[in-house]
Amino acid sequence: MTDFSSKNSAASAREDYATFARRVYETGVLSDPWFDGNQRFGLSGVALDEQLARRLARAAERVTYLHQELVQILSDDSALLEEFYRLTPYQGAMWEASGGMWHGQARADLFLCTDGRIVCCELNSDTPSGQPEAVLLNRLLRSAHEERYAGRGEIVDPNLLFEERYVRMLRASHSKRTSATLERVGIIYPTELTEDLAMITLFRRWLERAGIEVVAGSPYNLRRKSNRIEVLGVEVDLIVRHYKTDWWGERIPVWQNAPDYADAEPLHLPLGELLAAEMNDEVTVVNPFGSVVTQNKLSLAFFWEEQGRFSKQAQGWIRKYIPETRRTRSVSLEQLRAERESWVLKSDYGCEGQETICGQFVSEEIWEKTLREIVPEHFVAQRFFHVAADEAGRLPNYGVYVMGGTAGGFFTRLAHQSTQYTALTVPTYILKEK
Numbered sequence: 001m002t003d004f005s006s007k008n009s010a011a012s013a014r015e016d017y018a019t020f021a022r023r024v025y026e027t028g029v030l031s032d033p034w035f036d037g038n039q040r041f042g043l044s045g046v047a048l049d050e051q052l053a054r055r056l057a058r059a060a061e062r063v064t065y066l067h068q069e070l071v072q073i074l075s076d077d078s079a080l081l082e083e084f085y086r087l088t089p090y091q092g093a094m095w096e097a098s099g100g101m102w103h104g105q106a107r108a109d110l111f112l113c114t115d116g117r118i119v120c121c122e123l124n125s126d127t128p129s130g131q132p133e134a135v136l137l138n139r140l141l142r143s144a145h146e147e148r149y150a151g152r153g154e155i156v157d158p159n160l161l162f163e164e165r166y167v168r169m170l171r172a173s174h175s176k177r178t179s180a181t182l183e184r185v186g187i188i189y190p191t192e193l194t195e196d197l198a199m200i201t202l203f204r205r206w207l208e209r210a211g212i213e214v215v216a217g218s219p220y221n222l223r224r225k226s227n228r229i230e231v232l233g234v235e236v237d238l239i240v241r242h243y244k245t246d247w248w249g250e251r252i253p254v255w256q257n258a259p260d261y262a263d264a265e266p267l268h269l270p271l272g273e274l275l276a277a278e279m280n281d282e283v284t285v286v287n288p289f290g291s292v293v294t295q296n297k298l299s300l301a302f303f304w305e306e307q308g309r310f311s312k313q314a315q316g317w318i319r320k321y322i323p324e325t326r327r328t329r330s331v332s333l334e335q336l337r338a339e340r341e342s343w344v345l346k347s348d349y350g351c352e353g354q355e356t357i358c359g360q361f362v363s364e365e366i367w368e369k370t371l372r373e374i375v376p377e378h379f380v381a382q383r384f385f386h387v388a389a390d391e392a393g394r395l396p397n398y399g400v401y402v403m404g405g406t407a408g409g410f411f412t413r414l415a416h417q418s419t420q421y422t423a424l425t426v427p428t429y430i431l432k433e434k
Helices: 010-026 050-075 078-085 089-098 131-148 162-175 194-209 268-279 298-305 312-321 333-338 364-373
Strands: 046-049 105-112 118-124 153-156 184-188 213-217 222-225 228-231 238-241 284-286 325-327 343-347 356-358 379-383 395-403 406-415 424-426 428-433
Touching: 010 131, 046 050, 046 406, 050 078, 050 105, 050 118, 050 298, 050 312, 050 395, 050 406, 050 428, 078 298, 089 268, 118 312, 131 153, 131 162, 131 194, 131 395, 131 406, 131 424, 131 428, 162 194, 162 238, 162 284, 162 395, 162 406, 184 194, 184 228, 194 213, 213 228, 222 268, 228 268, 268 284, 298 325, 298 379, 333 364, 356 364, 406 428
Parallel strands: 046 428, 184 213, 184 238, 238 284
Antiparallel strands: 105 118, 105 395, 153 428, 222 228, 325 379, 343 356, 343 379, 395 406, 406 424
16 A cells, blocks of 8 residues: 655656556546646545534535525515626526525535634535545545554545435425426536536436436527426436526626627526526426525625624624625725735636735735726625645645535645645545544
């Protein structure tokens, strides 16, 4: 057994990873152990003590609850929704059709700070990803970690029941609409993006093992016929929606000088048919389209700017778990200039590195250029927080999956600064010490 924690030579380390990469390929799910020529995965994983694991799970569940309370507040006040979010017409249609439904599965991105706090920079509630890596890395590297921690305690895989929990969540979502058995699921995803294939393959395997038929395709493969939704001509009971809400609707540049998107127009026909079917209880959609609001980072600003609208318990959780976040149109440019190292700018639906600008890690010149070029209505400013580094100086981002409101899996990335786009993904275990 290879000792992954030893300081091997560079050649030996490459050989170890090449051997591991072959095992990754053999899963038939993950096919990309390298990214731009660099290793995507780390062979040395994270072993959380039981107390920290419980704290992380509790934080993820509470942040999910905050979003549920947010949805209830907005459902009762359409004028507040319009003023604060300024949704586009198609985004508004998604919200209205959802009837306040938004959650099936989410992933809270959590950090342990140097002062011992756990904070959540955002809840990925629209199309959360990372499930294949979370489940398969734990499985592939468990024996190595059991050997490493032998004598200290028991290594527990917190993702061992991920498949069961996921299928149970889909069935529970379906049963809220109808008492009929869930027999056939359609998975809708961006078929042109190869990075989503691992997730679609994994979901298909899980569902088929549960005796559920699966048909997968893009939004263009959706049709509403005889009061049923079809995917590639096959009637389905439930849609697993892994196609972002901001891609279904109008796509608007968030930079002043950016060109329009080549595919800026909304997906009028497939979106209209799917929303009509959902509103008429003809199909279950997971995640529901209400996540067009919960995924929007303006919701993080809503927690802080409209804190008085929440219950007393929720207000305490906002201050405890959510870093101070403000709409950039609510913060003066003078303050953002003067406090550059204290803020991170994030676009409302952005999930790429160029739409997250951390003042701590950029020059004054780049920060000033950023402030000039953003469209303020589409950005928030979030307080920078100091993450506790591991023994190698890396900053862990603990992704905690929440299904039906209950925490049920871990996904960890390690980076040398707080932008996670070049991070190593590593397995996550819980160490039950003797």
